[in-house]
Amino acid sequence: MLPATRGGMNPAATTAHERDDVARGEPGAVAHPRWTIAATMLASSLAFIDGSVTNVALPAMGKDLGGDAATLPWIINAYLLPLSALLLLGGASGDHVGRRRMLIAGILLFALASVGCALAPDLHVLLASRTLQGIGAAILMPNSLGILGSSFAGEARGRAVGTWAAAGAIASAIGPPLGGWLIDAVGWRSIFYLNLPVAVAAILIASRYVAESEPEDKPLDWSGALLATAALGSLTWALTLWSSRHGASAASWAGLGAGVLLLLGFVWNERQRGDRAMMPLALFASRPFIGLTLLTLMLYGALGGLLVLLPYLLIVGGSYSTTQAGLALLPFAIVIGTMSRLAGRLAERIGPRWPLTIGPVVTGAGFALLVRADPQASYWTSILPGLAVIALGMAGAVAPLTTAVLSSVDDRHTGTASGFNSAVARTGGLIATALAGAVIAVPAGALAGVFHVAALVAAGFAIAAGLIAFLTLRR
Known part of the structure; x- marks a missing residue:
């Protein structure tokens, strides 16, 4: 249950001194900590839900709108491209005009674009609406993390980020099975209406309970x-x-x-x-910052490719229904959702080096297990073991990585820092999705063999990410 306001006060009556304390991120200074976390979780969950559901819906969209191997990846990349390219600007805009203001603007744009996707009469309109969704996500994502980074400090920040990451995983868990059921029962257009109640709740909570940050006088x-x-x-x-x-x-x-x-x-x-x-090059004078950037690119690139290709393999190569393919991804998100908060606390106590070394290496081992993936065989023996190990490794890395990035800059630039790291993560997924066309283009009978090659490549990138963390992060 979420708490009442501090001292029973209306959030609008919070003093300027309290708002300054919140902006500086002093421990315990945030007036409505749980409502603040709730608003950022709901906002970022929009992006997580949309990404996970669209991966499952890709075959149905292609069949209905006449997409082929050359155009299907663009249903995902039309969203990822502006998300990757504009995250930095989205974070900087929050630093410039206020993070709460930009968070609400991003949510509103995302919701309107979701309606456009649901009503799209052809592939061109769908791609245009997906692009607008990406722009909205590029605004809301870094500002949700920027609000967390400036509202909490120390172990409280680690717990808040861990909760945020867990909520994203839970949203990703709910998305595929619920979206798969809707696609089978109603049609793929219905999945975009899932975003609307979440968007309304996020806007209402953010406008009432989240304190506005101190704007910076710096041109975009x-x-x-x-x-x-x-x-x-x-x-x-x-x-x-x-x-x-x-x-x-x-x-x-x-x-x-x-x-x-x-x-x-x-x-x-x-x-x-x-x-x-928007990306000061002076940041790259830091070896840990370079290490975190390379780790993010490799790890999320490997993961992004998996989340696109595995549902496609199961649906096209294994004749899974969309609902079954969505349920197949459920264990992945459940493990991350239950473990991310603990990993965030652990990283605050021992530092990020070991979690960010061990987590990606375990993730790589899970990718290697997927060389046994056979869409015609038992899910429990050929798919689930690798997926569970990947989830365990990612659970150990997601929250520590986010916390390490937010802790590497002062409070005034948390929006820019979180925007940059999210941009690198989405760029990794963008590149992986672009290359996934090589797998999508092969006949159904050959899908498993090409998927195994992709799994081995992903394993190599994930293990390399762990080694980079070990060599570049401080003890």
């Missing part, structure tokens, strides 16, 4: 946002084209070249802007 880096978006868009398009056709072409090479040039332009722009950049 629009040129950096445009360059990052164009670079990721070019690279994603080129990789999707290459993977779906199982070979490079002049167009894919041109896209890769343009993406690299745009990335170099982004780096040059950020260097010119200095401290006014």
Whole structure:
């Protein structure tokens, strides 16, 4: 049960001094800690629910709207692309104009875009609406974490982030089976209406109970946002084209070249802007920061590929119903949901080095177990063991990683820091989804063999992520 307001006061009557204490993140200073956590959990759960449900719905969407191996990955990447490219700007905008204000704006945009997805008459409208969803998520995600980072400190921050991560896992757990049942019973369009009651609850709680942060007087880096978006868009398009056709072409090479040039332009722009950049290059003078960035890219890239390919393998290769495929992912999210809070507390006590070393290595072992995955065989012996080990490893890494990133910057820049780390995580998933077209394009009878290769590649990346944490993080 969530607590009453402190001292029985209406949140609107909170004093300016109390709001300043909250913004500085002093322990116990936040006026409504559990309501604050509830608002950020509900907001971020929108992104988690949507991602998990869409992965399960991909075959049904493709069949209804006429998507093929070249276009199906874009149903996911149309969402991930703006989410990856604009998370930094979304976090910086919260630092600039107020995190609560931007959180509510992001939720509202996400909800409206969800209605657009549900009503989409064709693939083009669906992709446009998915893009708007990604923009909304890019605003709400870093500001939900930024609010947590500035509202709590010390062990309280670890507990809050662990609770936030657990709620995201629970949302991911509920999404696939509920969405799968809705797809089978009503149709894929119904899954987007799931976002609306969550969005309404998040807006009401945030507007009433979450304190506004102190705005910064710093211009937003629009040129950096445009360059990052164009670079990721070019690279994603080129990789999707290459993977779906199982070979490079002049167009894919041109896209890769343009993406690299745009990335170099982004780096040059950020260097010119200095401290006014949305991604200050001075951050990369820190070896732990570089290590956390590489770990995030590798670990979430491996995980993103799995969450796209495994439901597709079960539905297309194993004739699972959408509901069954959703239930197949349930143990993964349950394990993360029950263990993330404990992992967050542990990381606050012993530091992030060992959790972020052991967790990814265990995750890699789980990916290696999936070389036994056979969609025609028993789920309990061929799928569940690997999935459970992956979940155990990720549970040990999710909350410590988030806490380590939030603790690496001062309170004024928690929105930017969480935005950058989330951007790197989504970029890993974006690249993995683009490459997943190589698996989606093969005939159903050959899916299992290609999936096994993808599982081994994911295992290598996850284990490498753990080694990077061991070598770069302080004892």
